[in-house]
Amino acid sequence: MAVKPSGPVRPGPMQVGNLEIDVVVVPERGSVRLTVERDARITAIVPAGMDSALLVHVVKRRSRWIYDKLEVRVEDAALRPVKQFVTGEGFLYLGRNYRLRIVDEVPVPVGLVRGRILLRRDCLDRAQEELIAWYRHRGGSWLPKRAESWAQRMQAPLENVAVRRLGYRWGSCNQNGGVNIHWATMQLPAHLVDYVLVHELAHLHRQDHSAEFWAAVARAMPDYQQRRARLDRLGAHLWLPEGAQQ
Numbered sequence: 001m002a003v004k005p006s007g008p009v010r011p012g013p014m015q016v017g018n019l020e021i022d023v024v025v026v027p028e029r030g031s032v033r034l035t036v037e038r039d040a041r042i043t044a045i046v047p048a049g050m051d052s053a054l055l056v057h058v059v060k061r062r063s064r065w066i067y068d069k070l071e072v073r074v075e076d077a078a079l080r081p082v083k084q085f086v087t088g089e090g091f092l093y094l095g096r097n098y099r100l101r102i103v104d105e106v107p108v109p110v111g112l113v114r115g116r117i118l119l120r121r122d123c124l125d126r127a128q129e130e131l132i133a134w135y136r137h138r139g140g141s142w143l144p145k146r147a148e149s150w151a152q153r154m155q156a157p158l159e160n161v162a163v164r165r166l167g168y169r170w171g172s173c174n175q176n177g178g179v180n181i182h183w184a185t186m187q188l189p190a191h192l193v194d195y196v197l198v199h200e201l202a203h204l205h206r207q208d209h210s211a212e213f214w215a216a217v218a219r220a221m222p223d224y225q226q227r228r229a230r231l232d233r234l235g236a237h238l239w240l241p242e243g244a245q246q
């Protein structure tokens with residue numbers, strides 16, 4: 001006879017049928033929230049003291065949805081381009097495709113000069129890292145102004161914006177008014193980067209994805225649904241090399 005889980009849920013891995021669920025307990029949460037990350041990790045954010053058997057029931061009830069999501073994640077992984085660091089390879093920056101050129105004499109490892117991304121030959125063995133550093137640097141100087149003007153419009157208490165590795169999220173924020181944007185987001189057209197910004201800025205007021213949260217997003221960006229759908233499709237095609245996600 002299988003041992004049925006009972007008692008309050010505990011944080012950490014939990015097996016439900018064939019699914020491994022990562023349980024995160026958040027005391028102030030009122031209901032269960034299930035997410036399927038881009039690396040196919042399944043997370044259940046649950047209120048403190050929730051009964052394990054009830055969580056198992058919720059997961060089972062939503063298993064069709066989870067399996068559908070997992071399938072999409074696998075398809076997404078197949079869509080991701082693999083880049084080669086050779087002259088002629090294309091890299092996106094703010095929605096525009098730039099050809100790479102390997103060069104000998106430039107002052108910085110990576111630079112955008114006259115419509116070409118120049119990569120210095122002696123950096124070839126760490127090209128991926130240098131390109132990511134370039135996206136972070138470039139995004140780090142482009143984003144703050146953009147974010148500040150949205151923050152003003154939305155009256156969001158923005159303190160700073162950083163471009164970093166964010167695992168499988170395009171953006172995140174914290175209680176201190178900090179907004180983080182994934183470096184890979186800088187490949188998107190500006191109006192989609194704006195959606196990621198607006199989404200995170202709205203979280204500075206509300207941490208959840210409640211109706212009030214989406215209403216705030218819609219007030220700032222009436223066409224956010226189209227942008228979000230576009231981000232879902234385009235996001236799957238962005239360059240996000242294995243091992244560079246975390």
Ligand SMILES: [Zn+2]
Pocket residue numbers: 199203209
């Ligand atoms: Zn969100």
